[in-house]
Amino acid sequence: MEDKGAFSFSTCWNMKRHTTGDGLLREIRGLGFRRVELNYNVTEEMLGAIEPMIERGEIGISSVHNTFPHIPDPDYGTDSVLLGFEDREKRQRAIQLLVRSAEYAQRYGGEAVVVHPGEVPFPNDIAKELEQLYSGEGKDSTAYRSKWAELLERREAYSAGYVRTITESLYEVCDQAAAKGLEGIRFGIETRSRPQQIPTLAEAKRIIRALKGAPVGIWYDTGHAIMMDRLGLYDSVREMDGLMNDIVGVHIHETIGLSDHWCPYVNSGDMHFYDAYLPMIERAQVKVYELKAACRPEEIHESHRLLAAKLAARGAL
Template sequence: MSDLATDKSGFSFSTCWNIKRGGGRAMIEEIASLGFREAELNYNVTREMLTEIEPLIERGEIGVSSVHNTFPHTPDPDYGTDSVLLGFEDGDKRKKAVDLLVGSAEYAHRYGAEAVVVHPGEVPIEHAVVKELERSYHEAGRESEVYRRAWASFIERRERGAGVYLKRIISSLDEACDRAESLGLNVKFGIETRSRPNQMPTLAEAKKVVQALKGAPVGIWYDTGHAIMMDRLGLYDSVKEMEGLMDHIVGVHIHETIGLSDHWCPYVHSGDLHFYDRYLPMIERAGVKVYELKAACLPEEIQAGHRLLTEKLEARKRAGVRLER
């Protein structure tokens, strides 16, 4: 049996970890040195980096599990990861957002990737309002009166605006799927759980998207760390509200949080050997499993986190076999 500490089959690793440390080839070689044979190319990968990465893909030195829209890197913040994006009211802007998403899907198909990770959009609420919520959470706590008042005001604004943006997001995804099908692109679109409470989708919104686009290659990209943070803030229950979505998980981002700080190695940095277990069912269901870790995570911490995660997944599998007998 393969050593669980080094065997990374079935798992991919995001360039989020080392995107700022060097060129395209060096970045991929560093990921491969951890034992990963697949990478997720994130939204900060530039066309210049791709000139070094594509030969590695063509020679089979690295596989690509997924690409992260918008891909390659688009410097215009209107089409970045924290924008209205697929929910733009302006028709020309929304058309460009759909064009960019289809372009990401073309790259994914070319590289043999299974999925495109999609940040669908957001309810445009000032970032300062979100930061004040986070400050209240840290200083006073979720059960405090000051946080409750701030949250009630925030959620009222979010709910008032969410419907129209969700409708446009569904329409944009429908168009992107139709165009992808016409181009023969064999990829899925995973709408990602996000890291700020004004961003979309919530799990209830994700369910509406999946139901509205039934039969289309659209599902949820369950970012575990982001879901934990939104659960802590009170946006949704990150476990219970997965009912009805488990069969629609396209992929997962694997990382844990400390408070509202994300992209840490599971189990290792939190020091809690049990909390993250509740997200193992989502990881099991996902066709694409990607570690999305920050640069502060050291190689030995990444190995330790992977070993713990895979040991727990293996134990669940063995327990399942015994139950079936």
């Protein structure tokens, strides 16, 4: 099996197929990956079988995805206000959980923690409504433009306050992480998959600049950025100006329409579109494939072959 080198692979691909941690990681190791990203669905029970594999050197850990290990409370799940909670007690809990994720990352020899910072809460599922209109009536339809204006009005009214709170929370996280001797771990604030979620690329710049000198950068999720670009939230390529030196890691996957986590190049059949994201992948400290269960092993191998060849042609490998 071809060794995938420094590339890592997220456990989101096969989480639903396994109940034990060793089975989970051995399947990924069988694809040729020597490193994995442990995602937010990995439980403490699974770690009982994973930790001996790490200690024996059978697998390396590139990163963990906050909140890690799994927390069943939706207040601290992947789609929540998290570091932006106005409630001080809830926010402190979110801060402590992120520091805990960093402790696990360091314990396992990882380099980074993937962070979902928060969102502007909406009373309705506006992301789903926009996706339905985008797919059914089109981005230029009156219904889509009206719903998009509704999103922007509320987002623009409240986002600055949430960005400030998230920045303050990350400052506390970094302060506590330093006190615990976790200096080698970086925090990557991830580009998200729903338009009400923080950060946009402009918001990422504000947060990172405000925390200059702290181990905080952007985790550039390519598929999510493509989705936000298509919906109209930001330009996923041009707005990376000024952020290239702040890329902690990348999630490598392609989006077909608004369906994400597909193998780049292979599932879309487009041999050129994803090339625009190669510079971000090239600059990232941690490079992680984050693919859905529908991606077959042969598609994963072919996608990696194409991606690696394109990076090599750029002199990046």
